[in-house]
Amino acid sequence: MEMHNGNLYWPITESEQIVLQKPIQKEQYDVLVIGAGMSGTLTAYTLYKDGIDFAVLDKGKVGAGSTAANTGLIQYSNDIMLHELADQIGEVDAVRFYKLCREAVDALDEVAETVDAKDVYIxxxxxxxxxxxxxxxxxxxxxxxxxxxxxxxxxxxxxxxxxxxxxxxxxxxxxxxDAEVNPLTLSRQVVRHLSMNDVPIFEETDVTEVVPDGDGWLVLTPETTFKAKHVIFATGYGPAPLLDTHRxxxxxxxxxxxxxxxxxxxxxxxxxxxxxxxxxxxxxxxxxxxxxxxxxxxxxxxxxxxxxxxxxxxxxxxxxxxxxxxxxxxxxxxxxxxxxxxxIDHLPFIGEHPDRKNLFYLLGYGGNGTVYSMLGSKILSDLVRGIDNSDARLVRLDRTR
Structure with missing residues (x-):
């Protein structure tokens, strides 16, 4: 599936490509993150910050998918206004979700500071x-x-x-x-930061299948098989394997x-x-x-x-x-x-698969995808560590509204 066509602007602002050495594959990881666009890199940033053993896989080069076409408006306001969301899910939950988005904007500010991207996050x-x-x-x-x-x-x-x-x-x-950002530079700066801290990032590693393995998962690629206790799909607008996406x-x-x-x-x-x-x-x-x-x-x-x-x-x-x-x-x-x-309800899908244990998704659908990715990374970091997160219910995959 082609994510974009035409003449993109952000790539011309990056003076050099990221050259990543192919990591040595471990026998097993606690978490595998599938996707190295904005969602995947922010998830990786949070997992690293929280001390989790993980690796990142991407079928292409980092930031080459939806991130390169992202227009980089960072807002806590959503495609659905607060009062409209309150009519839909109740005022308490709507306000809580908006506050999570506002906290995510502040967290992105901290990310930009840490990875030396403050000049592109304003x-x-x-x-x-x-x-x-x-x-x-x-x-x-x-x-x-x-x-x-x-x-x-x-x-x-x-x-x-x-x-x-x-x-x-x-x-x-x-x-x-709120804020404006160069999304490609931010995501690549996160990758550079992680790479310098020895986080394994496997580019051009196409996932062909994900199969259960006891209470964990086997992630198959054309060249090898990865083994992990938890898998997080942070695939942007690409396919979300094993998940019903009818909504x-x-x-x-x-x-x-x-x-x-x-x-x-x-x-x-x-x-x-x-x-x-x-x-x-x-x-x-x-x-x-x-x-x-x-x-x-x-x-x-x-x-x-x-x-x-x-x-x-x-x-x-x-x-x-x-x-x-x-x-x-x-x-x-x-x-x-x-x-x-x-x-359909203008909220992202973030959380564990309702029927498949230890399989997680960060799908930041809508105009606020970067903000959703930041707040989602914190929810998922809690969930894979077995920490109860009271906000996870707002964006769970099996919600019926």
Whole structure:
């Protein structure tokens, strides 16, 4: 399955490839992590921090899958707003989940500091504007729910918004404490950090089958067989072996990176920007002065091969960005399409297989995949060590909602 097509931006920001020496395979590991994209590397980071014996396997080179196409907006807010999630699962659980996401953003800050990636992990505010007048009441309800539960948020009416941004929208909500990141650099810096600390990472090791072995698992590849007590699939939007994924939808989206802009004085705080309509436009800035923007989601489970189609969607996104910031002379320098997964209830699937002991999954479906990966790594680290985690129920694989 192709995760992306087109001309990706993040690879050009990496001046060198990671060269990993193939590790010596042990007879058995406590944990095997399958996948070395963002989900797998953050899981590996947490397992290493918690002193667990493990190895990482990836069918390709690290960061070559969905991570390279990730647009790198880090937000504790979700595709489903807090008040909507409260209607769905109850206010107590919804607030707890949002707080877990906020804690995950802070944890990512710590990861970036540890692996020397602070220059590509920059804290930002987020601005969500009402796409039309009819959305104002929904956005105001979200503001009230957030502030009720201690989230730092600010309400902007039409006049206040115009004072700070160059576009005219009915209202907007600002949330504090989010971030932008170069996802490829962050994930590769984690790999470099782990490699320097002798964590075994097996690249170009394709898992063909996973079979039970007593209370553990045998992980088969074309060249060899690995043995482990626990297996964690952190495979991004790729297949999740042995798991029924009928509550997951694969769609595709489009993204661009523009030419560098001289300055962003008209863009207050270089906040991450998104909107209330669905599918939504979203945009952010980069450390080299570009704008990354995306949207135009389509319900098609494959990436397009037509360059003309990708360029058409890219131009439409550019025009939407230009409508918000008409003072910028924007051209599209990078354009791509990528797959993304969504769960029906807008929450990730994280935890142990309901029928197969010691088989775990970290599937961060939705627009907050990096945040979900961080919070999921902590849940899974507890579970594989036999530590009860009271938050695991919120994202368990066998939930019925």
């Amino acid at each position: 804290r930002r505010d987020s601005l969500c504007f009402a796409s039309e007048e009819a959305d104002v009441s929904k956005l105001k309800r979200e503001y009230e729910m957030l502030t009720k539960h201690g989230f730092d948020a600010e309400w902007l009416d039409q006049t206040a918004l115009q004072d700070r941004f160059p576009f005219d929208k009915p209202a907007a909500l600002i949330t504090k404490g 997951i939808e694969l769609n595709r989206s489009y993204a661009i990176a523009t030419n560098p802009i001289k300055d962003f004085k008209d863009w207050d705080g270089q906040a991450l920007i998104w909107e209330t309509k669905r599918p939504y436009l979203y945009l952010r800035t980069t450390v080299d002065g570009r704008i990354i923007a995306g949207g135009l989601d389509e319900e098609k489970p494959e990436t397009p091969h037509s360059e003309a189609l990708i360029h058409n969607r890219a131009e439409r996104i550019r025009q939407e960005v230009a409508a918000l910031f008409p003072m910028y002379d924007l051209t599209v320098e990078y354009a791509w399409a990528a797959l993304f997964g969504e769960s």
